[in-house]
Amino acid sequence: MRKKPVRVAVTGAAGQIGYALLFRIASGEMLGKDQPVILQLLEVPADGPQKALKGVMMELDDCAFPLLAGMQAHSDPAAAFRDADYALLVGSRPRGPGMERAELLAVNGAIFIAQGRALDAVASRDVKVLVVGNPANTNAYIAMKSAPGLPRKNFTAMLRLDHNRAVSQIAAKTGKAVADIEKLVVWGNHSPTMYADYRFATVHGESVARMIDDQEWNANVFLPTVGKRGAAIIEARGLSSAASAANAAIDHMRDWALGSNGKWVTMGVPSDGQYGIPGDTLFGFPVTCENGTYKIVEGLEIDAFSQERIRITLAELQGEQDGVKHLL
Ligand code: NAD
Numbered sequence: 435m436r437k438k439p440v441r442v443a444v445t446g447a448a449g450q451i452g453y454a455l456l457f458r459i460a461s462g463e464m465l466g467k468d469q470p471v472i473l474q475l476l477e478v479p480a481d482g483p484q485k486a487l488k489g490v491m492m493e494l495d496d497c498a499f500p501l502l503a504g505m506q507a508h509s510d511p512a513a514a515f516r517d518a519d520y521a522l523l524v525g526s527r528p529r530g531p532g533m534e535r536a537e538l539l540a541v542n543g544a545i546f547i548a549q550g551r552a553l554d555a556v557a558s559r560d561v562k563v564l565v566v567g568n569p570a571n572t573n574a575y576i577a578m579k580s581a582p583g584l585p586r587k588n589f590t591a592m593l594r595l596d597h598n599r600a601v602s603q604i605a606a607k608t609g610k611a612v613a614d615i616e617k618l619v620v621w622g623n624h625s626p627t628m629y630a631d632y633r634f635a636t637v638h639g640e641s642v643a644r645m646i647d648d649q650e651w652n653a654n655v656f657l658p659t660v661g662k663r664g665a666a667i668i669e670a671r672g673l674s675s676a677a678s679a680a681n682a683a684i685d686h687m688r689d690w691a692l693g694s695n696g697k698w699v700t701m702g703v704p705s706d707g708q709y710g711i712p713g714d715t716l717f718g719f720p721v722t723c724e725n726g727t728y729k730i731v732e733g734l735e736i737d738a739f740s741q742e743r744i745r746i747t748l749a750e751l752q753g754e755q756d757g758v759k760h761l762l
């Protein structure tokens with residue numbers, strides 16, 4: 435028997451990440467090849483984006499996806515989020531060449547207050563929210579704080595792109611297959627201060643840290659490469675990453691909804707005080723996912739180098755949160 439369709443809201447649906455994302459959701463890559471979806475697409479009311487969104491929907495039609503059970507275009511979050519089971523908050527202003535992420539805070543804060551309130555008012559009480567739009571952790575924090583009627587754990591921020599970038603760099607360094615690298619984590623903020631940590635990583639049970647055994651490479655090559663990858667792509671493309679960001683969003687939601695099969699993945703989730711991160715901070719943690727829920731991996735040893743990295747990324751996040759306090 436066919437499954438009942440679920441409602442997937444996507445904001446910024448006519449943008450470049452939207453274009454790399456919607457077709458994959460509709461083809462079943464996010465929620466499974468047996469799960470029909472209804473796409474509830476949000477764009478700003480201006481004619482240009484709304485017209486572009488119509489064009490994307492024409493293309494979705496032309497794919498004749500068997501799992502696409504319906505789609506709607508909206509300019510009002512309260513309509514787009516109605517009964518949503520999943521919400522991917524992509525729409526926001528992207529960072530251009532030379533622009534600092536902190537500058538985005540003011541512009542994007544207002545968007546995520548309105549969208550948090552709308553989710554609170556009309557979405558499913560179990561809605562799984564992923565914030566992609568930057569600054570992702572703080573935008574997710576704002577949305578969570580603006581939706582007091584929804585469980586805090588429903589709000590997550592995307593660090594999976596950083597996680598995937600780190601996995602790729604480790605695979606290249608060790609000559610091992612991407613698929614065999616386990617137990618990697620990216621702590622903290624989706625920004626250059628993030629701390630990609632391979633101390634616990636293994637390949638078929640063998641320690642990656644022991645394989646690499648080069649702290650100089652870790653501090654001076656690996657961490658800057660992963661941390662500044664977003665800026666490097668903007669520099670090279672003149673646009674921020676899109677296909678890899680959409681891919682990471684699919685990975686994040688798929689693992690959350692369908693389980694990570696015991697594997698660690700990185701998600702930005704509200705802290706409950708783990709590892710000394712103050713409650714509510716939307717922080718990149720190692721998690722495992724099962725039965726539609728995630729669980730932070732606890733009890734990992736944090737050495738002095740890691741403690742300092744975590745302190746730096748936490749301080750940045752707290753600065754961002756302080757910067758939006760007056761908006762909340
Ligand atoms: P884009 O400019 O191509 O598309 C964004 C779209 O969002 C536009 O069509 C715009 O009209 C729409 N939009 C703006 N405000 C909106 C609102 N209030 N409601 C609905 N739609 C709205 O940008 P993009 O390249 O698709 O990137 C989107 C966001 O994702 C940016 O903030 C970017 O920095 C961020 N990003 C995050 C990651 C990550 O790893 N977390 C990675 C890449 C990009």
Ligand code: LMR
Pocket residue numbers: 529568595663664665667674675
């Ligand atoms: C990325 O990591 O590619 C994006 O967040 C873009 C950016 O602004 O760094």
